[in-house]
Amino acid sequence: MAAVTSPNQRLKISLKYLLLILVALVFVFPIVFMVVSSFKPDLQLLRDTSSFAAFLPVGDISLDNYFAAFRRAPVGLFVFNSIFVTTLTVLGSLFLCSMAAFAFVFLEFRGKEIVLSIIIATLIVPFETIAVPMLMVVNSLPWIGGSGITWGWLNTYHVQIVPFLADALTIFLFVQFFRDLPKELIEAARLDGASWFQIYSMVIVPIAGPVFATAAILKFLAMYNQYLWPLMVTQSEQFRPVMVGLQYFFQLNTAWGEVMAYLSMITLPVLAFYLFLQRAFITSIASTGIKG
Amino acid sequence: MAGLSLQNLQKTYGKVEVIKGVNLEIEHGEFVVFVGPSGCGKSTLLRMIAGLEDITGGELSIGGQVVNAMQPRDRGVAMVFQSYALYPHMTVYDNVGFGLRIKKTPKDERDAKIREAARILQMEHLLDRKPAQLSGGQRQRVAIGRAIVRQPEVFLFDEPLSNLDASLRMDMRMEISKLHQDLGATMIYVTHDQVEAMTLADKIVVLNAGVVQQVGSPLELYNRPANLFVAGFIGSPKMNFIAVQVDEIKPGMVTVSGPDIRAVSIPVVTDGLTVGTALTLGTRPHQMLTADQGAITATVMLVEHLGNETIVSLRLPSGKAIVAGLDGDFPVAVGDTLHLTPEANKAVLFDEDGRSLPIKS
Numbered sequence: 246m247a248a249v250t251s252p253n254q255r256l257k258i259s260l261k262y263l264l265l266i267l268v269a270l271v272f273v274f275p276i277v278f279m280v281v282s283s284f285k286p287d288l289q290l291l292r293d294t295s296s297f298a299a300f301l302p303v304g305d306i307s308l309d310n311y312f313a314a315f316r317r318a319p320v321g322l323f324v325f326n327s328i329f330v331t332t333l334t335v336l337g338s339l340f341l342c343s344m345a346a347f348a349f350v351f352l353e354f355r356g357k358e359i360v361l362s363i364i365i366a367t368l369i370v371p372f373e374t375i376a377v378p379m380l381m382v383v384n385s386l387p388w389i390g391g392s393g394i395t396w397g398w399l400n401t402y403h404v405q406i407v408p409f410l411a412d413a414l415t416i417f418l419f420v421q422f423f424r425d426l427p428k429e430l431i432e433a434a435r436l437d438g439a440s441w442f443q444i445y446s447m448v449i450v451p452i453a454g455p456v457f458a459t460a461a462i463l464k465f466l467a468m469y470n471q472y473l474w475p476l477m478v479t480q481s482e483q484f485r486p487v488m489v490g491l492q493y494f495f496q497l498n499t500a501w502g503e504v505m506a507y508l509s510m511i512t513l514p515v516l517a518f519y520l521f522l523q524r525a526f527i528t529s530i531a532s533t534g535i536k537g
Numbered sequence: 538m539a540g541l542s543l544q545n546l547q548k549t550y551g552k553v554e555v556i557k558g559v560n561l562e563i564e565h566g567e568f569v570v571f572v573g574p575s576g577c578g579k580s581t582l583l584r585m586i587a588g589l590e591d592i593t594g595g596e597l598s599i600g601g602q603v604v605n606a607m608q609p610r611d612r613g614v615a616m617v618f619q620s621y622a623l624y625p626h627m628t629v630y631d632n633v634g635f636g637l638r639i640k641k642t643p644k645d646e647r648d649a650k651i652r653e654a655a656r657i658l659q660m661e662h663l664l665d666r667k668p669a670q671l672s673g674g675q676r677q678r679v680a681i682g683r684a685i686v687r688q689p690e691v692f693l694f695d696e697p698l699s700n701l702d703a704s705l706r707m708d709m710r711m712e713i714s715k716l717h718q719d720l721g722a723t724m725i726y727v728t729h730d731q732v733e734a735m736t737l738a739d740k741i742v743v744l745n746a747g748v749v750q751q752v753g754s755p756l757e758l759y760n761r762p763a764n765l766f767v768a769g770f771i772g773s774p775k776m777n778f779i780a781v782q783v784d785e786i787k788p789g790m791v792t793v794s795g796p797d798i799r800a801v802s803i804p805v806v807t808d809g810l811t812v813g814t815a816l817t818l819g820t821r822p823h824q825m826l827t828a829d830q831g832a833i834t835a836t837v838m839l840v841e842h843l844g845n846e847t848i849v850s851l852r853l854p855s856g857k858a859i860v861a862g863l864d865g866d867f868p869v870a871v872g873d874t875l876h877l878t879p880e881a882n883k884a885v886l887f888d889e890d891g892r893s894l895p896i897k898s
């Protein structure tokens with residue numbers, strides 16, 4: 246804590262906090278609005294938007310919207326689908342992308358600079374531009390599953406997972422982090438007799454906690470918020486994720502209270518995941534003492 | 538037993554030649570020090586031996602076996618890095634035991650070896666700490682411990698002490714020296730500190746620009762440097778160089794003089810010398826005697842009293858500077874004129890190519 250000495254300084258600090266609080270409110274208000282509104286009937290909800298009551302749990306408060314949301318759409322299934330797809334993709338991509346980055350940074354092989362720059366270059370290609378070609382690709386790929394070999398991946402979980410297991414941004418994050426590690430660490434491990442995979446798993450992964458956490462958060466958000474792709478590749482309800490499920494609430498006449506209830510429910514997993522990772526993130530920095 | 542043999546060893550990065558054909562024999566149990574100025578290729582040569590750099594050309598054998606294509610772990614070498622390179626997330630115990638764990642050494646045996654290494658290095662009380670909780674000297678001990686437990690045939694050190702302060706450096710130097718006596722392993726040690734080189738080495742290898750300048754014991758290098766580079770690099774303060782030419786040749790003896798020095802006779806093999814040949818006379822600051830009839834007359838520019846000795850910087854008539862090491866109680870002040878004579882049988886003559894003239898053995 247800085248010791249506050251002169252009144253001038255005190256004023257400065259007060260202003261700084263005021264500004265920070267204002268910025269925080271700008272971000273928090275929409276969430277408060279969403280949660281509060283989810284407990285209100287539509288008429289009151291719309292009326293409240295014209296006053297500060299929009300942010301307060303006042304008037305006719307009930308869980309009706311939640312029951313209605315469950316009646317309207319298989320919310321549990323959508324949340325399960327999203328969490329299932331997102332978790333597998335996050336885990337898979339952390340593993341694959343960190344290994345790829347490890348190879349790019351620590352192994353010597355012909356053409357690695359070129360391959361890496363091509364991968365990085367794909368960062369600037371928006372997904373929308375490759376969505377249709379990708380759809381054609383996955384539609385003609387084979388898959389070996391419970392019912393033997395099948396052709397075309399549409400209407401499955403894996404069509405939502407496999408294409409996103411490797412991505413440029415995650416690889417790039419790991420490459421940046423690995424490049425800053427002292428090369429001697431790897432060399433010492435090589436002399437200690439460790440194989441490349443042992444170096445990866447026993448030396449590098451344990452000290453890469455912060456970048457794993459960062460990559461996990463970014464990937465989680467990107468996957469959980471997927472809309473266009475699952476809309477294209479899932480025709481049946483069975484495999485649809487939460488964002489596509491939102492459609493169910495925007496039909497003939499939009500039930501805003503139910504929309505808010507649905508949104509509140511699908512936001513929960515994101516918050517939980519974020520809080521969990523934040524704790525893991527701080528612990529990992531504290532324990533590696535890598536900046537020691 | 539693991540001696541090493543380097544035959545015409547070469548390393549190039551792209552078009553840049555960094556190691557230019559090094560030939561070297563290292564006996565089992567020898568303490569060899571690579572010295573040379575920054576960028577001369579010491580680390581590169583050491584890392585080639587470790588297997589961390591590919592060998593571009595030539596042949597490297599360890600214990601009689603060619604290891605050019607062998608993985609670092611199979612070479613029976615352990616290395617201590619300048620930056621220590623400890624695993625930051627492991628305790629000292631796990632750092633030291635990492636190699637054994639990889640080798641799947643049974644737990645009891647592993648534990649015994651780790652504790653033995655900790656005992657040798659007096660760091661038993663540190664075993665539970667993480668590297669971040671250690672001082673520089675303690676980290677260096679851990680790095681050495683990590684090398685010891687693997688019981689390598691060859692230890693490689695790359696400037697292991699250069700991150701330590703002066704007094705700690707001296708302690709660690711003595712410990713490394715003791716370790717060498719106790720373990721009897723071959724050690725190769727890179728430094729650009731010539732005091733470390735002189736005190737530790739059985740054999741010093743002086744490198745410059747990727748070329749071996751001279752290989753020899755510390756005293757050989759000090760007394761009979763092979764060329765001007767070695768003469769200037771080994772010894773502190775540096776050897777003085779004075780331009781001379783041959784006046785007279787007698788069997789086994791040549792008399793030289795120059796603008797800054799009157800005739801002195803130096804014992805050398807005189808083959809190939811003729812009267813008038815230009816040479817360089819090298820004489821160490823502590824091998825110049827004050828004498829009324831001294832061959833060199835110079836003006837005192839700077840006096841440094843160190844107590845046991847006095848280091849005097851002087852200017853020769855030509856304007857060149859030289860340094861003399863005099864007795865601690867020698868009365869001298871800035872502005873004085875001194876008469877000095879090089880000790881003839883310790884002075885070294887260098888030909889125009891910078892090579893020293895041999896003395897008859």
Ligand SMILES: Nc1ncnc2c1ncn2[C@@H]1O[C@H](COP(=O)(O)OP(=O)(O)OP(=O)(O)O)[C@@H](O)[C@H]1O
Nearest residue numbers: 550553555573574575576577578579580581582729
């Ligand atoms: N990966 C590399 N690519 C190109 N040149 C390199 C590479 N590594 C080293 N060099 C060059 O090789 C030469 C020798 O380097 P090296 O690290 O062996 O020097 P050194 O004698 O250990 O110096 P110092 O005392 O500063 O550690 C240097 O000129 C350096 O620039």
Ligand SMILES: [Mg+2]
Nearest residue numbers: 579580581695
């Ligand atoms: Mg070096």
